[in-house]
Amino acid sequence: MRTAPDQPSNERTSRPESTTGVARTAPLMALSQVPWGEIQDSTGRATAIPLLLNSVAWGDPDTAGAALGDLRKRICQYGFVVEQATAATVPFLWELAQLPQVTCRAEIIQLLRSIAGARQWESTAAVYPKLLNHRENPVVWERQARQAVRAKSGALSRLMADDDTEIAHATTELARALDE
16 A cells, blocks of 8 residues: 555565664675776676676576676686776675575685786786876776775685585685785
8 A cells, every 4th residue: 555655654664684683685785886887897898797796696506607707707807817897896796705595605705816816917017017007007906806805804704614615615715815
């Protein structure tokens, strides 16, 4: 039943609270806050990233794995070349890595490890410093991506304690990469 605009509604508008007192939110709620059309991935505009992240979050194992593979090519090509959209994507990868229903959590953590270890652009700039003078500076993208991985590293201990040994192992490798 609808109420008149000037009358208060009796519909519930808040989310139920969990037993920890923290309001539950659906995964990837902040995706719309990122200007994906204004940043680049390896294919051009990064507008496909939200769809890929949602496919990872909600897809069956085959769908999620394929979406993560495509996402990897767009934000960390060859496992070591990051893009402008990488740093913006990292918080969502951390979020997905912690959700038990996500079927490719270990692979997400491995992707985070690749991003944390990416030094392709810095290595290139060390030999070819003019790279730093370009308007779009990939060295900055690389540093921002690594900082984004470090910013959410508080989840490491929880993931290392996961019952899934593949997740625990991948997280240990990520922690080592962050210590380097």
